[in-house]
Amino acid sequence: MAIRNVRIPSRQLYINGEWREPVKKNRIPIINPATEEIIGDIPAATAEDVDVAVEAARRALARDDWGSTTGAQRAKYLRAIAAKLLERKSELATLESLDSGKTLFESAADMDDVAACFEYYADLAEALDSKRKTPVNLHLDSFKTYVLREPLGVVGLITPWNYPLLMATWKVAPALAAGCAAILKPSELASITCLELGEICREVGLPPGALNILTGLGPEAGAPLSSHPHVDKIAFTGSGPTGVKIMTAAAQLVKPVSLELGGKSPIVVFDDIDNLDIAVEWALFGCFANTGQVCSATSRLIIQESIASEFLDRLLLWTKNIKISDPLEEDCKLGPVVSSGQYEKVLKFISNAKNEGATILYGGKRPEHLKKGYYVQPIIITDVNTSMEIWKEEVFGPVLCVKTFKTEEEAIELANDTKYGLASAIMSKDVERCERFTKAFQTGIIWINCSQPTFHQLPWGGKKRSGFGRDLGEWGLEKYLNIKQVTEYTSDDAWDFYKSPSN
Ligand SMILES: NC(=O)C1=CN([C@@H]2O[C@H](COP(=O)(O)OP(=O)(O)OC[C@H]3O[C@@H](n4cnc5c(N)ncnc54)[C@H](O)[C@@H]3O)[C@@H](O)[C@H]2O)C=CC1
Ligand SMILES: C[N+](C)(C)CCCC(=O)O
Numbered sequence: 001m002a003i004r005n006v007r008i009p010s011r012q013l014y015i016n017g018e019w020r021e022p023v024k025k026n027r028i029p030i031i032n033p034a035t036e037e038i039i040g041d042i043p044a045a046t047a048e049d050v051d052v053a054v055e056a057a058r059r060a061l062a063r064d065d066w067g068s069t070t071g072a073q074r075a076k077y078l079r080a081i082a083a084k085l086l087e088r089k090s091e092l093a094t095l096e097s098l099d100s101g102k103t104l105f106e107s108a109a110d111m112d113d114v115a116a117c118f119e120y121y122a123d124l125a126e127a128l129d130s131k132r133k134t135p136v137n138l139h140l141d142s143f144k145t146y147v148l149r150e151p152l153g154v155v156g157l158i159t160p161w162n163y164p165l166l167m168a169t170w171k172v173a174p175a176l177a178a179g180c181a182a183i184l185k186p187s188e189l190a191s192i193t194c195l196e197l198g199e200i201c202r203e204v205g206l207p208p209g210a211l212n213i214l215t216g217l218g219p220e221a222g223a224p225l226s227s228h229p230h231v232d233k234i235a236f237t238g239s240g241p242t243g244v245k246i247m248t249a250a251a252q253l254v255k256p257v258s259l260e261l262g263g264k265s266p267i268v269v270f271d272d273i274d275n276l277d278i279a280v281e282w283a284l285f286g287c288f289a290n291t292g293q294v295c296s297a298t299s300r301l302i303i304q305e306s307i308a309s310e311f312l313d314r315l316l317l318w319t320k321n322i323k324i325s326d327p328l329e330e331d332c333k334l335g336p337v338v339s340s341g342q343y344e345k346v347l348k349f350i351s352n353a354k355n356e357g358a359t360i361l362y363g364g365k366r367p368e369h370l371k372k373g374y375y376v377q378p379i380i381i382t383d384v385n386t387s388m389e390i391w392k393e394e395v396f397g398p399v400l401c402v403k404t405f406k407t408e409e410e411a412i413e414l415a416n417d418t419k420y421g422l423a424s425a426i427m428s429k430d431v432e433r434c435e436r437f438t439k440a441f442q443t444g445i446i447w448i449n450c451s452q453p454t455f456h457q458l459p460w461g462g463k464k465r466s467g468f469g470r471d472l473g474e475w476g477l478e479k480y481l482n483i484k485q486v487t488e489y490t491s492d493d494a495w496d497f498y499k500s501p502s503n
């Protein structure tokens, strides 16, 4: 349930375990996308604050209370954070909806996922203690060797607005589990819940500097983090162009990066499915959940010609039935997009598609009952060809484009006809066909007979222009570890490479 009249906390930057005013004292308004009203503000960090936060993080790593912790000790902090998050779940979910426009149902589900993700990495932090030092047997008498897994160092985590606290958690939880000191830079479009994570860390007594949270603009706060000489790694989720900037900045220092850059994912539907409505619902959910602002959204429907007409008829009925409203309203299934900029961007995609000759089968207008807010009806676009912008580019809005196919070969060619490589979905009851597609899809995530279900035990990330590196699962932890080999010479004999001068 939404908390009515929830108070929007007024916070500063979270640095070294304390709230700290930004050096330049600037603030950024918080806008509720459902009403277009300013509902508060967040601090705007700049390069000066980044310096202070990086210094605090480095000191945390050098101090025993963070730098010498065992995984089991860190697990206690992670579990305490999860417990506090759940205590404040309704409030945090309401804040997330007010800030980002996502439906309250989805925000509440996100908060459960956030807490579960902290719990999951608490378990992995504990398990890390037994894997911290792994002997490697060379079957040699003269050498003893082992491999150490150590925290990588100070890590910069730059995250987007579509799942504000969840995307931050996918990086913060494993970074802390690994024993890194982290600096989180959430999106300026939705930072409220990430700042509350700072308050929770303060309350549970997370050692100062282990996690620092710098809100602010990308070029002012994110860029100095990416190019900072004392930040050892950047993990990023967001747009392609920003990913390129981050990788370019990091490259100057040979700083490792992981990039999760969205996509234009296909959902391929075959005529052998048992139940049309079940497939229709997955197609809908795959593209319109979170108002289509999902990096893995299956926004290209590739449907077998023989069932296309009936499928589209039902898709239309289901789409018209979606409740569009203020995200805090009961049963809302589609809220506004996050910002005026995103709203304009979505509308431009639709008008470009029309100009290029595509057909708007349904939607794309402001719903009549909503006079204010960044609302747009979900859109279904047909008569699409593969050279159109709407086929090629990520919209990040509730926009589904449709193409038909006759043969399996055609379907796979259409599915892979994209520069992106994050996710793919196939709907078919033919097990062998599903296996063929699993192999042929050029993506990091495959959904069979569904689209979007995500479990934190499994690796999340893409290939091609969707980026590289993986969040979640054990892979999401590994990326915050330094692998150190240790080789010890255990023989008393001389090495005997050079001739000894005493002989
Ligand atoms: N793949 C995904 O998960 C996401 C994709 N997008 C796409 O990106 C488009 C633009 O949205 P934005 O919010 O502008 O995304 P963005 O990629 O610019 O923002 C993501 C994060 O990067 C930061 N950032 C921006 N410029 C930076 C820089 N030069 N150096 C370091 N950090 C920087 C932002 O402040 C934010 O925290 C959207 O319309 C959407 O199509 C947006 C958010 C998430
Ligand atoms: C899978 N889901 C929808 C819970 C999260 C997707 C994360 C993203 O958009 O990057």
Ligand code: NA
Binding pocket: 030, 031, 032, 033, 098, 099, 100, 189, 190, 338
């Ligand atoms: Na906002």
